[in-house]
Amino acid sequence: MHWRPLCLLVLGLFPSFAQTTSPHEQFDEELVVKSFQDGRVASTFTFKTLLTDASPRDPRTLALEDDEPQHYTLFPLTLGQLLRQYAITELHLTLNAGKWKYDSWGYPEAAGVGTGAELYAWLADGAPSSIDERWQGLRNALAGLFCASLGSLDEQRTTSPHLSFPPEGLLPDWDGLQHEIRHASHASEHVCTENLTPFLKLLPCKSLSGLASLLNPHRMFDADWHGIGLHVLWRPEGVEVRLNFQMVSDPLRPSGKKQDWSFRSLYDRSVDRACPVAKTSRTIVTLPDAVYSITPEPSAIESGKALYDLKNKSPNESFDMKLEWGSDFVYPQASLTSPLVPFTVQRKLHGPTQDRGQLALVLKNHEPHAIRVSYLETMPWLLQFYLHTIRIEVDGTRRDDLISNISYVLPVPHSRPATFHCILTLPGHSTVTYTIDVTKAFLMYTEHPPDAQRGWDLPPAVFVLLASSSEEGYTRSMGGVQEGSRVYTPSLLVDLATPDFSMPYNVIIFTCSVVAFIFGSIFNLLTRKFVVVRLDG
Amino acid sequence: MDRLRRIIRPGGDANLVRIRRRKAVVSAISQRIKLIRLLLPVLGCIWLLALPSPRLGRNIYIDENALQPGNVNTYWSWGDVHNSDRYLEDLERLRDSNATNEQRAQYLSTEFRKIGMFSSTQNYHFTGTSQDINGTNTYAVLSSPRAPGVEAIIISASWVSRINDGNGTLNLRGVATVLGLANFLKQYSLWAKDLIFVINDGYLDGMQAWLSAYHGSVQSNLEVERLEISSGVVWTALNIDYPGHSFSHLGVFYEGLNGRLPNQDLMNSFHVICSRMGIPVVLYDHLDPRTYPDRRNELDWLPEWMPSALRDDSEVRAYAYNARNIRRHLAHQASGRGSGVHGLFHQFRIDAFTVFALPATGPHGFHALGRVVESTLRTANNLLERLHASFFFYIMTAPNRFLKIGNFLPSAILISVGLMFGGLKGWVDSGWILEHPDSTVKSESDAPKWTRRSRPVIRTLCIMTATHLLGVAMYLLMSSRWYTESSIGLPFVLAIVSVFAFGVSAIRSKGNREGEAPLSSVLKALNQCFASTIISATTVLNFSLAVALAVSLDLPLSISAASNSLSLRALKFSPYLLLSLGWTLALERLSWNWEFLGVWLFPFLCIVYFPLVLQAGIVCLL
Secondary structure, X not given: OOHHHHHHHHHHHHHHHHHHHOOOEEEEEEEEEEXXXXXXXXXXXXXXXXXXXXXXXXHHHHHOOOOOOOOOOOOOXXXXXXHHHHOEEEEEEEEEEOOOOHHHHOOOOOOOOOOEEEEEEEEEOOOOOOHHHHHHHHHHHHHHHHOOOHHHOOOOOOEOOOOOOOOOOOOOOOOOOOEEEEEXXXXXXXXXXXXXXXXXXXXXXXXXXXXXXXXXXXXXXXXXXXXXXXXXEEEOOEEEEEEEEEEEEOOOOOOOOOOOEEHHHHHOOOEOOOOOXXXXXXXXEEOOOOOEEEEOOOOEXXXXXXEEEHHHOOOOOOEOOEEEEOOOOOOOOOOOOOOOOOEEEEEEEEOOOOOEEEEEEEEEXXXXXXXXXXXXXXXXXXXXXXEEEEEEEEOOEEOHHXXXXXXXXXXXXXXEOEEEEEEEEEOOOEEEEEEEEEEEOOOOHHHOOOOOOOOEEEOOOEEEXXXXXXXXXXXXXXXXXXXXXXXXXXXXXXXXXXXXXXXXXXXXXXXHHHHHHHHHHHHHHHHOOOOOOOOOO | OHHHHHHHOOOOOHHHHHHHHHHHHHHHHHHOHHHHHHHHHHHHHHHHHHOOOOOOOXXXXXXXXXXXXXXXXXXXOHHHHHHHHHHHHHHHHHHHOOOOHHHHHHHHHHHHHHHOOEEEEEEEXXXXXXXXXXXXXXXXXXXXXXXXXXXXXXXXXXXXXXXXXXXXXXXXXHHHHHHXXXXXXXXXXXXXXXXXXXXXXXXXXXXXXXXHHHHOOOXXXXXXXXXXXXXXXXXXXXXXXXXXXXXXXXXXXXXXXXXXXXXXXXXXXXXXXXXXXXXXXEEOOOOOOXXXXXXXXXXXXXXXXXXXXXXXXHXXXXXXXXXXXXXXXXXXXXXXXXXXXXXXXXXXXXXXEEEEEEEEOOOEOHHHHHHXXXXXXXXXXXOOOOOOXXXXXXXXXXXXXXXXXXXXXXXHHHHHHHXXXXXXXXXXXXXXXXXXXXXXXXXXXXXXXXXEOEOOHHHHHHHHHHHHHXXXXXXXXXXXXXXXXXXXXXXXXXXXXXXXXXHHHHXXXXXXXXXXXXXXXXXXXXXXXXXXXXXXXXXXXXXXXXXXXXXXXXXXXXXXXXXXXXXXXXXXXXXXHHHHHHHHHHHHHHHHHHHHHOOOHHHHHHHHHHHHHHHHHHXXXX
């Protein structure tokens, strides 16, 4: 029982310490909990560190000796070093597992929900090393930092889709230096505890106190959907680092009767101590429409949302909250007819053969009026498009006029992916089918991965809802949808022609025999001398 | 030592010796060609008959280590059995109230949604020459947590059971099992692959429509609704057929369309799981008479008059049991239709088989079936990659024994090689003629002399091409609506074929030149060579069909020969006509399979088999 006075001492010291030694740094944390119509509960943890009055490094100074000291208290040092070394203006990294169901969950709090790893960064040119070299350094450094296979986001996966991934913050003006984007995604990357530990290390309070103490890997990685995100961007106030963790858990999974949840049931933890260095520490719970009871009493209720401030929590008691419904849960019968998003997308790869196929999209516009969406495919060269076979149909009639602004960067086999971007117009209350024929690549045998052969994961396509051209000033209020929100389709799995590597000896014996047979016959024919032989002689 | 070396390698020119040796071998073969020609098919037939022997083949084993069958605890409990019973009550009520397809599908879809799954229905409409088929499928997708949903497993049940080949018995308990499983499997977060539950209307037609829509390859005579919910690449599928009240054994049906087979590892895993749980497994619905001595008369096909010493011999009984299984396999595979709903999956590279709950008064029910299916799904869930390891060529002789490809393939190949030897001999014979020297003129040598003569190859090939074109025409005719509706279809075809055959023979009698080989011998030679090639190529595509072809073609093609009198020729021709068109008795079924399922046996019979036999018939007429 000696630790308690010590702890109190530290707790007492911390606020003053934080305020005195880091006047340029500010740390805020927030947890948003929301129940969906299918009974699942989404928790979004956001940890924001702001380095005020700082700005990204000018890439031209990379040629000079870096003598600027990097003293941070709250801002993660490892990340700061990395950003300085490669002069990164803006950086977004997400590692997700699962499939985000826009139909029943609506848009996520943090937009990057593509399956697997996705990394994109905005960098300016002008450094002694090229953008691509710095991009390579960045992803290798991040791979080390996050224990993820980001090193595999190489030039075979790197594209520059600047239209679908505009900078979230501002790009500094360095005498007109051009900024460029580098984007790569790897759908088969899994996220697990080895990625969460380095994530927690970037937080000032680690997982010892504050909201981050709820991040219990046993529960996080059992959730239906979970993902971590790292976002670095520049605003006039300074450089902002935003770390977030999103998860969608299913309180109905064990019992199947009631959708009640509490911190204990969702995370198997409660908040014992507030993070002393956090300026704000809030929990926001979206309240349901039905009869419910919420404990403890929220500090404020604003437009259907209960707010809790953990900074006001008494230091002795742990904070746990509970939301209970008055009645048993019943699954909505018409889950598909009342979607939360203006349009839904289904993407499939058809064709059972190993050399050809067809990529098919089915887009459904739930709005009464036409909407425009931008459609981006960053396709590895494993799948190659035949653009002349694009076919767009609305309810069975061909409507090729619905596609516009096509831009296409050809893939280069064995080195570069294709980037296909276009704008699709979806007529009101309609189902648009889009098909394009594809050919599947034939790999060199060294390009086959050495592990189990389940096929190749193709990255998700990205859709962005654009401002409607027909109706000026149209904004959507439902579900907090903003124009410009990205929608990720699920990833795809493609089967390429693969030798049965599990039988290497048979394969070797067969091929060697064939080669030997052909060589032997031809060699024999070329070198043989034909003469008449008298048998009786 | 030296002597030994001299025998192996006699002195003199090495090339000379080699050529001499080769000549000796060739002449040894060609002198005994008739014997070899006779021996090869006999050997092949003996091999075929030896296939059921318990001494051939080996016990099954698990090749893919990742499967780990039966290594998990199962949680399917009596509460889940109760759920399935409740679903069954609802389904029986629907059956008794003569609910329409749509009402049924609506009920199923609602139940799936109550569980919390995405579910939808799909209407389909097949247009056929003789009949149209409508129906409504229901399906639901359980998205696996944490996984991107790019891989999937299908659990299906058809509304109509496979009993009597989908002829009316309803598979209510199978459907109830699927619903109960959906309710149960959702409670676990361990699924790495999406689970798709499909309840297809009808027997084969519904699943064909659903699978075509899922894979985006819809045939021209099918109108099908687009699937509202999709999932990833399907690797494995399990079809549940439980028509009775209870069951005693679980039967495995595995033959697919056009002779495709699923990866054997899947069925082996199922066998291992069942034996760990103490549930007996059989092949098809064949109970082993050795385990049921009191039901021997009903189960055993060995005739009563056999000496009891032989009839009760354990090896003979094992042979009889295996033979029954192999015969069933050959029938299912050769027909190309497969042995159930699972067969439709194989065309999309999905390994699938049917679990058939053998109707009996007991002792097993939902509880046993649920546990077995749960464990099998867990096994399929373990897979990191598609099942491969070339475990696709096999014949199951018993639930736990199988024949490897090396054990059965040579039987058909031997017969086809025999046919090829016959053809090659005919080819040589038609090109050479043995001339006996004129005895009146004394020449230097009295030995008979081989002289060459030309072969009418072009004309022969023309006749062969014409027969195949006739086959194409016949295929078009038989798949037309007129043929199925008119009563004179078959006589019309017979007349056309006869006119064609006699027409060919009339033409040839004009065109035969002096000093040329007779057309009939060249035609016979090429016919045999072609048939042999077809049989050999078919062995790896559809072994059973190759066996059927080998057995039915070998003798007729070998004994066809021309004769002098016209009546004798016509008499000889008629059995060939019968043989070539005998299959039209089953035309309705064959063309149904082709139209709705894409089983290529019907066009194959028209375009390949019928012309081959007709060519042999024409040989008799020439």
